[in-house]
Amino acid sequence: MYPNKSKYHNMDVKISKISENENELVDIRCHKETDSVREIAAFVKSRQGQLSGTLEGRQYGIAVSEIMYIESVDNKTFIYTAAKVYESKQRIYELEDILKPKHFLRISKASLVNLMKITSVKPAMGGRFSAVLSNGEEVIISRKYVSELKKTLRGEEI
Amino acid sequence: MSFKEHLKSVMSQFFVIATLINLATFILGEIFRPDERFGYDAFLSPLIYAAISLVPMLCMYSKKELTIKQHIFRELLQLIAIEVILIGFGLGAKCLAPENISLTASFALSILVIYVLVLVIAWLLDVKTARQLTSELKSFQSRVSNMSE
Numbered sequence: 313m314y315p316n317k318s319k320y321h322n323m324d325v326k327i328s329k330i331s332e333n334e335n336e337l338v339d340i341r342c343h344k345e346t347d348s349v350r351e352i353a354a355f356v357k358s359r360q361g362q363l364s365g366t367l368e369g370r371q372y373g374i375a376v377s378e379i380m381y382i383e384s385v386d387n388k389t390f391i392y393t394a395a396k397v398y399e400s401k402q403r404i405y406e407l408e409d410i411l412k413p414k415h416f417l418r419i420s421k422a423s424l425v426n427l428m429k430i431t432s433v434k435p436a437m438g439g440r441f442s443a444v445l446s447n448g449e450e451v452i453i454s455r456k457y458v459s460e461l462k463k464t465l466r467g468e469e470i
Numbered sequence: 471m472s473f474k475e476h477l478k479s480v481m482s483q484f485f486v487i488a489t490l491i492n493l494a495t496f497i498l499g500e501i502f503r504p505d506e507r508f509g510y511d512a513f514l515s516p517l518i519y520a521a522i523s524l525v526p527m528l529c530m531y532s533k534k535e536l537t538i539k540q541h542i543f544r545e546l547l548q549l550i551a552i553e554v555i556l557i558g559f560g561l562g563a564k565c566l567a568p569e570n571i572s573l574t575a576s577f578a579l580s581i582l583v584i585y586v587l588v589l590v591i592a593w594l595l596d597v598k599t600a601r602q603l604t605s606e607l608k609s610f611q612s613r614v615s616n617m618s619e
Contacts, residue, residue, distance in 0.1 A: 439596065440535075
């Protein structure tokens with residue numbers, strides 16, 4: 313018997329094959345909805361074109377195509393859509409890995425931008441550049457990341 | 471920005487500064503000492519002055535991303551440092567004389583003008599890069615959109 317199994321994070325993983333006409337489902341059976349459980353749920357959603365974010369204490373699913381940019385401030389990760397800002401449990405480097413195939417690119421140490429949401433690029437002070445987004449917001453592109461941006465836009469390997 | 475990138479960016483300004491110093495020397499020389507003649511060693515002075523003016527730029531490297539206010543403050547500090555170092559060097563090398571205030575003032579003004587011109591040239595190059603990035607971005611977006619349709 314393992315009465316306190318979840319206390320030690322020993323969650324079993326069970327994968328069952330189902331027939332083609334059934335809907336695929338990830339069912340998490342837990343004693344309590346902890347941060348780890350929420351992280352697992354957020355990861356599963358992110359693999360399907362959705363990220364999880366918290367706004368005013370409520371959890372929301374955010375479509376990746378709606379995201380303008382993602383920023384890390386004081387060890388917290390924020391997801392910016394055209395009108396709302398959500399907090400994410402995931403770290404920016406985790407999101408970078410997940411979102412790279414969805415045309416997101418690191419443009420500074422603390423931010424990732426959706427390349428499909430940039431309307432133009434203009435110079436900023438200190439040899440940096442500024443990406444103007446479709447909602448009028450501007451995010452700074454560090455000089456260090458300009459060559460990666462060029463390579464990505466040209467379809468070259470980074 | 472890493473130090474290597476900072477070094478690259480500062481070094482790229484060296485030849486711009488040397489060319490502008492050449493121009494300033496011609497203008498100041500025509501005004502203050504039109505009859506003076508020099509030897510071949512005079513060709514070295516724009517390079518020496520340009521190299522000296524790079525020292526404060528190299529010293530004021532910051533690993534952190536600076537805010538706009540911090541950046542403006544750093545530019546002002548660099549300009550003051552360059553003015554002090556170059557005027558000091560000019561006086562030491564006897565190119566400037568303390569009693570000739572108009573020449574020293576013109577020299578200081580030339581440094582300011584060259585400093586501003588270097589910033590303007592760097593800005594114009596960045597404008598060109600930004601336009602190129604915007605155009606490549608549009609092509610990228612249309613390529614992605616076509617693929618997803």
